[in-house]
Structure formats: C-alpha cells, structure tokens
Amino acid sequence: MKKGLKIVTIGGGSSYTPELVEGFINRHAELPLKELWLVDVELGKEKQAIVGEMAKRMIKAANIDCEVHLTLDRREALKDADFVTTQLRVGQLDARILDERIPLSHGMIGQETNGAGGIFKALRTIPVILDIVEDMKELCPDAWLIDFTNPAGMVTEAVMRYGNWDKVVGLCNIPVNAIVEEAALLERDPEELFFQFAGINHLHWHTVVDNKGKSLTDELLKIMYGDASNSKSIVANIQENDLIFEQVQNLHMVPCPYHRYYYLTDEALKEEIEDFKNSGTRAEKVKGIEKELFELYKDENLDHKPQQLAERGGARYSDAACNIINSIYNDKRMIMTVSTKNNGTITDLPADCVVEVTSMITGNGPVPFQFGSFAPAERGLLQLMKSMELLAVEAAVTGDYGTLLQAFTMNPLITSGFVAKQVMDELLVAHKTYLPQFAEKIKEIEKATTAS
Structure with a gap:
C-alpha cells in the first residue's frame, strides 16, 4: 500500500x-491523504482562493498531515494522481441561469439536468471532461476518475464511449439521500435494508x-404517496413528491424525484413558471445561497463545514464521493x-451503454447487481431517455x-x-463561448437572425 x-x-x-474535505478528514484513518490539489480556471480563481484557504484551515x-495545493494548471496537478474528482460547471451559474430562463420563456421546463x-x-x-481524460492518460494513467459533474450519466457515457477510459465512476447523491430518508419513513435502520436501484x-x-428478504416497496410507496403528510421531495430543487398514488402503486417501484418532470410535466412547468415570475429561476436562488456561503467561507475562524451548505442541494455529497474512493x-x-x-445488468438497454445501478464497489471498480428487465411503463420511458442521451453525447463530441x-x-x-429548434438555436448562441464544436453553425444562426 502506498x-x-x-x-x-x-x-x-x-x-x-x-x-468533500470533511469527508476526507472523517475517513483519514483509511484514506491516508497526503496531497489534495484544488484545480480551477481563471474565471473561478477568486472562489478557489476562498475555498482553498478554508480547506487548509x-x-x-x-491535525492531519496533508498539503493543500491551489492551481490553475491542471496538468501540474494531475501528475501521478491516484484519484481525480470532477465537480465543475462550465460557464458557472450564469450558464445555468440561461439553461433555465430560455426554455421557460418559451413555455418549456427549464432545469439543470433535464430537458x-x-x-x-x-x-x-463533455468536451472539457474528455480533455481532462486525455491529460490523465498521459499524466496519471492508473488513476480513477470519480465524476460528480452533472449530467453525471451522460458525462460517464462520454468518458467510456468516446474517451475510451473505463476507470470512471459517475456519482449522484440522490440514491444516498433516498436510502437515509426512506429508511426513516419505514422506521428502520438503513443497515437492515437492501435498496436496489436501476435506470439512468x-x-x-x-x-x-x-x-429477511421481505419486500417493503409497496409499504414504502403507500407511506410516501398514499399519505399526503409525507409528500416531501428529497431533492432541494424539486417540489413536493405529489405523484399520483395509483400510478406509482402500479409500478411497484419507487421512482426517482426527477420523475416528477415526466409524470407531472404540466404541474411542474406551471410551478416553475410561477417561481420564474415571482422569485427567479432555481439557478438565481442558488447564486444567492452561494454568495452567502462564500461570505461565510471568508471567515478566518471558520474551520468546519457550515450548516448552510445543506441548502445548496448537495447533501451527503461527501458520503458518496469519499465512500467510493475509500471502497476502491x-x-x-x-x-x-x-x-x-x-x-x-439491465437487459432492456445496450450492453455497452452507461446505466445507474446498485453495485458492489471493489478494488477493480463497480460490479453491478443483476437487475433484468423492466415492465412496459418503466421500460418505454427508460429506452426513450437513454436513446436521447446517446444522441446528446454524440452531438457534444461531434458538434x-x-x-x-x-x-x-x-x-x-x-x-x-x-419551437424546439428556436429554443435550441437561442441556447447555442447564448452559450457560444463554451460551444466551439458548434462554432460554424452558430455563425450561420447569428447571420440568419441579423438578416431577418
């Protein structure tokens, strides 16, 4: 062992x-961290400096013997790394605001990872992550890439399919939250239960x-959706889980909170538009939360994670990221x-595509638990969305x-x-700084817009 x-x-x-730093500290007996490198870009330099100093505190x-390095030079940081984690946002929150505002202005769902x-x-x-992978092949070919950057499934798909890099794991805190909060609803210890997730x-x-092998799924569905008093989302940016009980009861499976966008699209859109008019998009709210957080982080006496971070929407993030590093x-x-x-693992989807499934995390990476096939209600939506993801990933790579x-x-x-084409064109122009693969097409769109 190193x-x-x-x-x-x-x-x-x-x-x-x-x-993340808190997670490493809590596991230091098992994860002997000697060097933590925090990498960012020029646009994020100020935040990096604030967070970096807090990490050092x-x-x-x-009282851990670990050096914290701050750099804008990714290649310097990557040399001989054991693990690389990604939690980046290309274009920062201003880009997310555009992702939400432009679709909403045309009467469509405006959401960070959906639509x-x-x-x-x-x-x-995806192009940025693939560049990171190319650097890793040269500078730390034995390292694992642990991706927390959204959309995590599509990013992982791109890394495996186009980056030809299998030592990657995509992570999300939603299953972690679900296990803790649903065990509490069942009044059970999470250690007494086995949750099997499957999908993307x-x-x-x-x-x-x-x-003892007894299914508690239907009982949980009744508690979550049959009793209005328990109807509460486990995700900060999604409204209450008010799905139609008869529908989820028929599934005999608990849906991810994001299914609300697909099962109750009209209601979700109506609420988003109302919020958009009254208090701005979710991204604008997050920007306010982040501003408050960074003011806290500037405090030279603050040497622990503040409670306000839970409002940011990343609860139990460190459990997911650090546990997987620890387990590998x-x-x-x-x-x-x-x-x-x-x-x-999921027989309804191609063998070579990326899925999100319950797995055993070994020294050689994830070993998924066999799931099999979905019933038609889930299968149809899953196959549609996976096909859509494959197209989006291909477009990201090819332009x-x-x-x-x-x-x-x-x-x-x-x-x-x-209307879809119009929204797409508006988003292409709005994000042109970060979409070099579409540069020629964006020029055409701008030229046509000016001419009209």
Whole structure:
C-alpha cells in the first residue's frame, strides 16, 4: 500500500468543496491523504482562493498531515494522481441561469439536468471532461476518475464511449439521500435494508427489501404517496413528491424525484413558471445561497463545514464521493448506486451503454447487481431517455447540428417542431463561448437572425 494518496479535485473552487474535505478528514484513518490539489480556471480563481484557504484551515484543525495545493494548471496537478474528482460547471451559474430562463420563456421546463437545459449542460461539459481524460492518460494513467459533474450519466457515457477510459465512476447523491430518508419513513435502520436501484442518472427506480428478504416497496410507496403528510421531495430543487398514488402503486417501484418532470410535466412547468415570475429561476436562488456561503467561507475562524451548505442541494455529497474512493482504494466492497457500464445488468438497454445501478464497489471498480428487465411503463420511458442521451453525447463530441436536433425532438420535456429548434438555436448562441464544436453553425444562426 502506498504511504499516501494524491487526490485532485477539478472544480476545486466549488461551494461543495468543504463537504468533500470533511469527508476526507472523517475517513483519514483509511484514506491516508497526503496531497489534495484544488484545480480551477481563471474565471473561478477568486472562489478557489476562498475555498482553498478554508480547506487548509479544516485540515489544520483536524491535525492531519496533508498539503493543500491551489492551481490553475491542471496538468501540474494531475501528475501521478491516484484519484481525480470532477465537480465543475462550465460557464458557472450564469450558464445555468440561461439553461433555465430560455426554455421557460418559451413555455418549456427549464432545469439543470433535464430537458433543454440538461442537454446544453452536457454539450458544454463533455468536451472539457474528455480533455481532462486525455491529460490523465498521459499524466496519471492508473488513476480513477470519480465524476460528480452533472449530467453525471451522460458525462460517464462520454468518458467510456468516446474517451475510451473505463476507470470512471459517475456519482449522484440522490440514491444516498433516498436510502437515509426512506429508511426513516419505514422506521428502520438503513443497515437492515437492501435498496436496489436501476435506470439512468436522474431517471431510475428502486425497490427495497429487509434483511429477511421481505419486500417493503409497496409499504414504502403507500407511506410516501398514499399519505399526503409525507409528500416531501428529497431533492432541494424539486417540489413536493405529489405523484399520483395509483400510478406509482402500479409500478411497484419507487421512482426517482426527477420523475416528477415526466409524470407531472404540466404541474411542474406551471410551478416553475410561477417561481420564474415571482422569485427567479432555481439557478438565481442558488447564486444567492452561494454568495452567502462564500461570505461565510471568508471567515478566518471558520474551520468546519457550515450548516448552510445543506441548502445548496448537495447533501451527503461527501458520503458518496469519499465512500467510493475509500471502497476502491481499500477494496471494501461497499454497496453503492453509481453510473457505470451496463454489461447486461439491465437487459432492456445496450450492453455497452452507461446505466445507474446498485453495485458492489471493489478494488477493480463497480460490479453491478443483476437487475433484468423492466415492465412496459418503466421500460418505454427508460429506452426513450437513454436513446436521447446517446444522441446528446454524440452531438457534444461531434458538434453535429442534426444529431442535436434529434435529441431535442425526442426529449419529452421539449416542445417539438420549430419551437424546439428556436429554443435550441437561442441556447447555442447564448452559450457560444463554451460551444466551439458548434462554432460554424452558430455563425450561420447569428447571420440568419441579423438578416431577418
């Protein structure tokens, strides 16, 4: 075993970083972290400096022998790294605001990882992640890439399919939250229960059984959706889980909170538009929360994660990110839900695509639990959305306009036809700084707009 670990966090200036540092501190007996490199870009330099100094205070307060390095030079950081984590946002929150505002202005769902906004986050993010992978091949070829950057499923898909890099795991805190909060609803210890998740990131379903093999799924559905008093979302940016009980009861599986956008599209859109008019988009609210957080982080006496970070929407992030590093490094064989290659786990989807499934995390990476096939209600939506993801990922890599339009046309949260094309064109122009692969097409769109 090595004497110490070198971990690189790209997007180190994120407001989430203190949660990650806390996770490393709590696991230091098993994860002997010697070097933590926080990498960011020029645009994020100020935040990186604030978070970096706080990270140093946290490490010092914990009396851990670990050096924290801040750099804008990614290649310097990556050399000989053991693990690389990504939590970046290309274009920062201003880009997310556009992802939400532009679709909403045309009467469509405006959301960070779903619909038009989710596709455009993928378009901006995937080329950057693939560049990171190329650097890793040269500078740290044995490292694992742990991706927390959304849309995590599509990013992981791109890394495996186009980056030809299998040592990648996509992570999301939603399954972690679900296990803790649903166990509490059942008045059980999470250790007594087995949750099996299957689907794709932000579009999965799960079942739950106790340690004697008894299914508790239908009981949980009744508690969550049959009793209005328990109707509360586990995700900060999604309204209450007020799904139609008869529908979810028929599934005999618990849907991910993001299913609300697909099962109750009209209601979700109505609420988003109302919020948009009254208090701005979710991204604008998050910007306010982040401003408050960074003011806290500036406090030279603050050497621990503040409670306000939970409002940011990343609760239990460190549990997901640090547990998976711990489980790979020490071959702990923890049971976690991750985005990884399907390999026949879900028989309804291609073997070579990425899925989000319950897996055992070994020293060689995730080993998924076999799931099998979905019933028609879940299968139809899952196959549609996975096909849409594959098109969006291809468009992100190739910059092909027609492929992108196909993804837009397929997505159930995007109005079809010429309105979809208009929204797509507006988003392309709005994000042109971060979409070099579409540069020629964007020039055409701008020229046509000026002419008209």
